[in-house]
Amino acid sequence: MTTPLPRPGFADVEAAAARLAGKAHRTAVLTSRTADATAGGELFFKPENFQRVGAFKFRGAYNAIAALPDEARAAGIVTFSSGNHAQAIACAAAMLGTKATIVMPHDAPAMKRAATAGYGGEIISYHRYTEDRTEIGRRLASERGLTLIPPFDHPDVIAGQGTVALELLTDVPDLDTLVVPLGGGGLLAGCAIAARHLNPGISIIGVEPEAGDDGRQSLQQGSIVTIPVPHSIADGALTPALGAINFPIIADLVDQIVTVPDAALIDAMRFFAERMKLFVEPTGALAAAAAFTGVVPTAGRRTGIVISGGNVDTARFASLLAD
């Protein structure tokens, strides 16, 4: 057994911001007259598709590696992910002069493997139907003396992701509502810590794909609900359960968790491309889809919308929008 990791607070988000200064992009807040007209209120988009490696994940990964004691950092990092966290860890490790080992399913898309390898990460393949990636990650950590940094269930990862809301609320302090995509809960928990501290009265809403509403169920039930891996085009939010560190933060600080169907994600991706000229991945469109469809009320309000990432290849983008 390892000691339980501490729950991060606002000071940890501030410490993360200091570590990320000059390393992560401070993404600009974007607005759209057309979006505002549709929403009947003011929308403020935080485009983390422009973040390093194309997603907010860079923030948590870099913060977690930078926060390690020198010796542990030098010994190397291991993680398990087939998505944006893998690239984020590989990129951040390279920037911080250490080595990343990434446990990835053997059938992960070639483009994602290539991107991770391109940042200098060593990829270890596993079979997703017969092997347990967490177990492999832990074994590698133990055998090779590496530090395991999981995708969301980690205080420094959560604190790093919280800098998204810290920046947004610094640029636009008087938001009524903050809407955040939700998978394992790293981004939502971190953003909730920052937003609740900076603006105690703000309404904080997490958005899941309709097919995978474990977060909503967990909030209703008051404990972590695990569901079968959901089927949704939001491939960054296909987590069966919230993280153990993430859940109590979300339960304390988040007002509501809502869901949107995949069709609403496609509509939002089309809006982003055609009207705002932004290339957004399905998961990245979760919060916007909730606002555009009225699941989150926006009329007469000032609403912050986190776009979590833009990592979708054009072939998949085209096939999604053609359906």
Add this chain to the structure above:
Amino acid sequence: MTTPLPRPGFADVEAAAARLAGKAHRTAVLTSRTADATAGGELFFKPENFQRVGAFKFRGAYNAIAALPDEARAAGIVTFSSGNHAQAIACAAAMLGTKATIVMPHDAPAMKRAATAGYGGEIISYHRYTEDRTEIGRRLASERGLTLIPPFDHPDVIAGQGTVALELLTDVPDLDTLVVPLGGGGLLAGCAIAARHLNPGISIIGVEPEAGDDGRQSLQQGSIVTIPVPHSIADGALTPALGAINFPIIADLVDQIVTVPDAALIDAMRFFAERMKLFVEPTGALAAAAAFTGVVPTAGRRTGIVISGGNVDTARFASLLAD
């Protein structure tokens, strides 16, 4: 006969910048590590796909309408365009409290008609194979007392487009090369005026679609060469000839005109989407395609690249990238 219109100079670009302040978006300069690595030099992108109406055309249209005497402006504007200039005139006219009449082919895409009408423009349809849009525009101007503002062959339109280079060279003064898409020559002529004034030693390069190299031929021959309407996916650059005001400016100030094939535009659009998360129309990718394919040398140099616009619907984007 009307009196020939004067050739605009740098003071006109500065006057345009003053008129556009707070009205046009001052688009930020974007960079990409991956693009730099590919280019072997530093690339600085000016993303006019984020401009109002999704293209640089707003600058020239707004400037030309704002520069009119009050009485003429109040009487209304007419133009002919099936593309970005139509929306730009409609939007700028509405902002300046006057009315725009747009002569548009009867088979113009529904989306473009809707966008133009959405800005309050009155659309007059003509048959593109049997009627002459310039003639219709002139007749409407004369019958209704409207001022005709054509898409590129106009000094205030040219001066307005020149603010693109004025801003880029203010933000990045020490560019070695400036690369600009070329259709009728409004953007290239305006940018050349600003860039040559601010940085006399800069290399200024225009980029046309391979299928429509009338600009290159004109520069070689020393007079305006007219070609049949070219076939290219770069639908914003399908002009048969440079403008009469534009040509001498380009001949004096531009170093070279190069061409790129449509396939290179598609590759550049894919790069913009996947790596920079930008949604760019085919014409908007002309300058980048020239840099990415080596037609414009970038190794060891600092190169400014104008992205002219992002108005392509997702269905067409998908079908172009699927070919």
